[in-house]
Amino acid sequence: MPLLADRIDHIVLTVADIEATTQFYERALGFTREFFRGPDGAPRYALKFGRQKINLQDRGTQTLTKAKQPTFGSGDFCLLAAVPLDDVVAHLKSVNVAIAWPAALWS
Numbered sequence: 001m002p003l004l005a006d007r008i009d010h011i012v013l014t015v016a017d018i019e020a021t022t023q024f025y026e027r028a029l030g031f032t033r034e035f036f037r038g039p040d041g042a043p044r045y046a047l048k049f050g051r052q053k054i055n056l057q058d059r060g061t062q063t064l065t066k067a068k069q070p071t072f073g074s075g076d077f078c079l080l081a082a083v084p085l086d087d088v089v090a091h092l093k094s095v096n097v098a099i100a101w102p103a104a105l106w107s
Contacts, residue, residue, distance in 0.1 A: 006082035014070040
């Protein structure tokens with residue numbers, strides 16, 4: 001089986017207060033804040049340091065890429081594929097891994 005993932009793209013943290021979290025990391029570790037729009041155009045917030053990025057979301061964040069039941073203090077990570085996404089999807093289906101992701105994002 002070929003290696004499907006190339007590297008981590010970014011980490012996502014679910015926090016109680018995006019502004020308070022951003023201020024803490026700016027003050028304590030010198031991170032910089034970034035405002036961007038998600039794939040559906042919704043406003044999103046992130047912290048950047050070096051070549052790394054941590055996206056922030058709270059329970060009120062509206063985006064297609066949000067976890068079904070976000071929990072404060074939880075996180076997830078997003079990988080960049082080493083092969084075409086259709087190959088990743090086909091492999092996951094072939095080993096009976098359920099995909100709980102908006103299909104519109106890869107259609």
